[in-house]
Amino acid sequence: MSAAAISPLSLVLLAASVTFIWRVLGALLASKIDTDGALFRWIGCVSYATVAGLIARMAVLPTGDLADTPLALRLGAVAIGFAVFFLAKRNLLLGAAIGAGCFAGGLALLAN
16 A cells, blocks of 8 residues: 555644553543653753753854854843843743744844
8 A cells, every 4th residue: 555545634644643542541540640750851951951951052063154243142031031030930931932022132233
């Protein structure tokens, strides 16, 4: 059977059913997970460390077009994002978004 013989609707329904199966399994297993346990604390620490490492790498040793931006702008945006992260009760999304917004705003100011 070739890929052209399968209708796009069938492919979408198949993908949705596979996704639904994993969601159901996740919901069933979620009640058995101790979110205050050592494993979840370790996962949280690893995720924070991974994001921090990637941001540090992008800020200090960038590649591509990011390497052409001023180091002070990159480090300033990271510092502001870091401050917002802690001021917003360790909200990673808000800290990263504000830091990226400050970087974009700084680039816009430098372009003028």
